[in-house]
Amino acid sequence: MDAIKQVIAVLLLLHASCGMAQDRFEIQGRIPSLETGGKIVLSYVNSHGKNALDSAIVKKGRFSFHGTTSFAHKAQLSYRPINSSVAKKEATAPDYQQFYLEKGTYRVKGKDSLSNATIKGTAAQEDFNAYNLLTKDLLAQFKDITARFSKVYYAKVKDTLAIQAIQAEARPVHARIEAVLDSFIFSHPDSYVALDLILENKTAVIDPATFGKYYDPLSARVLASFNGQRLTEKYEKAKQIAIGKVVDFEQPDIDGNIFRLSSLRGKYVLVDFWASWCMPCRAENPNLLKAYEAFKDKNFEIVGVSLDEGRAAWLTAVEQDGMPWKQVSELKDFKTGLAVKYGITAIPQNFLINPEGVIVAKDLRGENVEKIIASFIK
Numbered sequence: 001m002d003a004i005k006q007v008i009a010v011l012l013l014l015h016a017s018c019g020m021a022q023d024r025f026e027i028q029g030r031i032p033s034l035e036t037g038g039k040i041v042l043s044y045v046n047s048h049g050k051n052a053l054d055s056a057i058v059k060k061g062r063f064s065f066h067g068t069t070s071f072a073h074k075a076q077l078s079y080r081p082i083n084s085s086v087a088k089k090e091a092t093a094p095d096y097q098q099f100y101l102e103k104g105t106y107r108v109k110g111k112d113s114l115s116n117a118t119i120k121g122t123a124a125q126e127d128f129n130a131y132n133l134l135t136k137d138l139l140a141q142f143k144d145i146t147a148r149f150s151k152v153y154y155a156k157v158k159d160t161l162a163i164q165a166i167q168a169e170a171r172p173v174h175a176r177i178e179a180v181l182d183s184f185i186f187s188h189p190d191s192y193v194a195l196d197l198i199l200e201n202k203t204a205v206i207d208p209a210t211f212g213k214y215y216d217p218l219s220a221r222v223l224a225s226f227n228g229q230r231l232t233e234k235y236e237k238a239k240q241i242a243i244g245k246v247v248d249f250e251q252p253d254i255d256g257n258i259f260r261l262s263s264l265r266g267k268y269v270l271v272d273f274w275a276s277w278c279m280p281c282r283a284e285n286p287n288l289l290k291a292y293e294a295f296k297d298k299n300f301e302i303v304g305v306s307l308d309e310g311r312a313a314w315l316t317a318v319e320q321d322g323m324p325w326k327q328v329s330e331l332k333d334f335k336t337g338l339a340v341k342y343g344i345t346a347i348p349q350n351f352l353i354n355p356e357g358v359i360v361a362k363d364l365r366g367e368n369v370e371k372i373i374a375s376f377i378k
Helices: 003-018 084-092 123-153 160-187 192-201 208-215 226-239 279-295 311-320 337-342 368-376
Strands: 024-030 039-045 051-057 062-068 073-080 095-101 104-109 118-120 250-252 258-260 268-274 300-306 326-328 349-353 359-362
Touching: 039 062, 051 062, 095 123, 118 123, 123 160, 123 192, 160 192, 192 226, 208 226, 226 337, 268 279, 268 368, 279 300, 279 368, 349 368, 359 368
Parallel strands: 024 104, 268 300, 300 326
Antiparallel strands: 024 062, 039 051, 039 073, 073 095, 104 118, 250 258, 268 349, 349 359
């Protein structure tokens, strides 16, 4: 984000902070089938960016809310009946609907339930309705595929051919969902909905080399929001481990001694973030082991950074997977200092540093682990 955009975002945030109480909303709902005395619960984000709850009693199918918020956030209306038999049914099939709440007036209209009601009122909600309409059929199709896949995959006797067939069926559907997602994001740079779609779908692992195409077009207005600030923070953290950056850190090793990454200066080092409970991480360990055996005598080392919480599980996994390289951990899960510093919220992740401590490659997987390392170590 350039300097001008930063200044605008800060000014907008300060303005919002001073005038939060003015971001008033009103919700008027009418769903005749809801019993009088039932409760509608509103889950939303208040003017201070905190999660909040409010409730209203249904009277002759009508309910209403008044309150304050800031910016636009995903909120939820849910119905809690007073009739015990209906309540029991609601426990297994809850009646609710998500929407975007911001300053303005909303109308909720339906016949039989909240989940089937229409919610209209503001620009953010219009964007949300538009995106849901674009993806409704695709998501329903993908949900059906996922259900069939789970049934086959978790069967006592696995049908490998059926699993492969369903996976092949899923790929083009998933690709179409991603295409619609990207198209909406790129065509709505001033939308709080687009901002949240980026946060929810594009930030598990941020590659600074490519993430700019999502971040840079966003308006200063949406970046000034609470979620906009979160996105900026995540992006800035990820930039610390971008290709070309020099990194160093300290972590306790298996014996409780402090290990410093720079103690391996002069070697190529693959820093691998993993955990014993992470099955994709464990699945990659044979690839790491193959690369380690190929290059361990050629100025190469691996450092495993575990995001485990339990020491026993960590050490057992190291032994089971036969990992002979340096292992370090604070045993604090994703609250590990390095994970917090670099914004690591999903694993596996890794990066390769050269003898000068500069990151030269990231997220090596499968056969590419050995191939990419070989391209540096001649």
